[in-house]
Amino acid sequence: MGSSTRLAAHYDMRAQHRESLAAARAVPLESLTDRELSLREQPVTIFAMRAEKSRLRYE
Numbered sequence: 001m002g003s004s005t006r007l008a009a010h011y012d013m014r015a016q017h018r019e020s021l022a023a024a025r026a027v028p029l030e031s032l033t034d035r036e037l038s039l040r041e042q043p044v045t046i047f048a049m050r051a052e053k054s055r056l057r058y059e
Contacts, residue, residue, distance in 0.1 A: 004011075023029075
């Protein structure tokens with residue numbers, strides 16, 4: 001018997017959820033501190049326009 005391609009994404013999502021729950025049960029989850037995240041110093045994302053401009057500058 002084959003696997004259901006229609007429900008493959010659903011089964012992947014359920015498996016990932018089960019793994020997350022098992023990890024949460026094994027050890028207590030911790031959040032990152034502001035220092036570890038350093039959100040104020042380093043941007044989380046960069047703009048595509050900015051990356052494009054810097055790439056064009058070096059060509």
